[in-house]
Amino acid sequence: MRSFYKKYHRGKISFWNSVIAEWNAIKLDKALVSTFLSVAFIILIVYTYLYSNEVVKKIPIAIVNNDASTTSRDYISMLNASKGILTKTNYSDLQEAKQDFYTNKIMGVVIIPKNFGKDLRRGRQTTITTYADASNMLFYKEIIGAVTTATGYYNAGIVIKKNMARGNSIATANANYTPVQSISTSLFNTSSGYATYLIPVLTALIVQLVLLMAIGIINGTRHEDSNMLSNFPRILHKGGTIPVLLGKSFVYTTLFSVILPMQIGIVYTLFSIPVRSSLGMIYIFSLPYLLAVIFFGIAISSFFTRREDSVVFLVLTSIPSLMLSGLSFPMESFPKFYQYLSQTIPSTPGIKGFVKLTQMKASFTEVSSEWNHLWLLTLIYFIIASITLKFQSTKERKNLV
Numbered sequence: 001m002r003s004f005y006k007k008y009h010r011g012k013i014s015f016w017n018s019v020i021a022e023w024n025a026i027k028l029d030k031a032l033v034s035t036f037l038s039v040a041f042i043i044l045i046v047y048t049y050l051y052s053n054e055v056v057k058k059i060p061i062a063i064v065n066n067d068a069s070t071t072s073r074d075y076i077s078m079l080n081a082s083k084g085i086l087t088k089t090n091y092s093d094l095q096e097a098k099q100d101f102y103t104n105k106i107m108g109v110v111i112i113p114k115n116f117g118k119d120l121r122r123g124r125q126t127t128i129t130t131y132a133d134a135s136n137m138l139f140y141k142e143i144i145g146a147v148t149t150a151t152g153y154y155n156a157g158i159v160i161k162k163n164m165a166r167g168n169s170i171a172t173a174n175a176n177y178t179p180v181q182s183i184s185t186s187l188f189n190t191s192s193g194y195a196t197y198l199i200p201v202l203t204a205l206i207v208q209l210v211l212l213m214a215i216g217i218i219n220g221t222r223h224e225d226s227n228m229l230s231n232f233p234r235i236l237h238k239g240g241t242i243p244v245l246l247g248k249s250f251v252y253t254t255l256f257s258v259i260l261p262m263q264i265g266i267v268y269t270l271f272s273i274p275v276r277s278s279l280g281m282i283y284i285f286s287l288p289y290l291l292a293v294i295f296f297g298i299a300i301s302s303f304f305t306r307r308e309d310s311v312v313f314l315v316l317t318s319i320p321s322l323m324l325s326g327l328s329f330p331m332e333s334f335p336k337f338y339q340y341l342s343q344t345i346p347s348t349p350g351i352k353g354f355v356k357l358t359q360m361k362a363s364f365t366e367v368s369s370e371w372n373h374l375w376l377l378t379l380i381y382f383i384i385a386s387i388t389l390k391f392q393s394t395k396e397r398k399n400l401v
Helices: 002-027 030-050 070-080 094-102 116-121 137-165 170-177 194-225 241-270 279-301 307-324 336-342 347-359 364-400
Strands: 059-065 085-091 108-112 129-132
Touching: 002 030, 002 194, 002 241, 030 194, 030 241, 059 070, 059 094, 059 137, 070 085, 070 108, 070 116, 070 137, 085 094, 085 137, 094 108, 108 137, 129 137, 194 241, 194 279, 194 307, 194 347, 194 364, 241 279, 241 364, 279 347, 279 364, 307 336, 347 364
Parallel strands: 059 085, 059 108
Antiparallel strands: 108 129
16 A cells, blocks of 8 residues: 555656646747647638638629520529629620630630520520639539529529410419429538638647647657656656656646637637537547547657657648548548548547537537547557657667766
């Protein structure tokens, strides 16, 4: 019992020494303070502001009207009623529209054929040709969607008028044209806004980015100065890495227990990003996410011999981490190898759970699989971090002898 109390007392002292050492390393390093402030807040605010319009509006497109009839002008008016596009009709031919397209003055071209009105009156099929800039998927989607919708409504109007000309009432004509009606409802992201989709994902990624950078810079500095043993004198004792890792994780978890609600409370409120879960539930879910990222950062940072190495590492891995998060492309469509690889990165289950909680109003039971996944990663990276820290400390002692 006395032996156990001794170990506990030494572990407790080592834990608080580690907390003090890590906190001093953060607050005395100007690069780290700016990292926490600039990346955690400024970048999130800038990105949210950039996408605060949520949807793309008034994309300029050229109308090449080869018909110049009242019917074609009615169709153009229907197109122009769309919020997504802005029609420009001062083009005499396709060649003139091409010049503005290649200089980015317009993002698409709609060609109305000659005899458009005459063919419709005679019951002949006619064709509206659309060219859209597919190098930008948002522009492409908006232009094609607007033209398709306008054409659909215009077709409906023609068919309904023909039915009414046969003596049918407007209600009967409508029923004959659309015997089956569809109702589409956007769930969660009701405005289909880009910021509402992107910012919760970006918030979770920023947490990982800031932690990995901070831990990498601190550990790289300790490697350069060879002061690992002086900062953590009991690290080479039996079980000595455990209180050190717990102390380090306590500092970073405490920091983000302040930063995270400020991100959600200030940025989300400022730009009207919805939060559909309680802060307490977000805290509970974030705990294993923070721990998994912290131990992951400690595990890999033990191999950094200079503080700059952490920045290089983040530059090399930030884009793959972003892609493997499922932000740019659905994870289910990746090859199996990359699907398995993505499961080893804390941000993958972290983002899924965070989005479910903040945007989809999920109960904690509905994010339990992601929560358990994060605890498993926490355990795995805790063991790896213990080994790498012990290895780094042993190597430092050999160099000092």
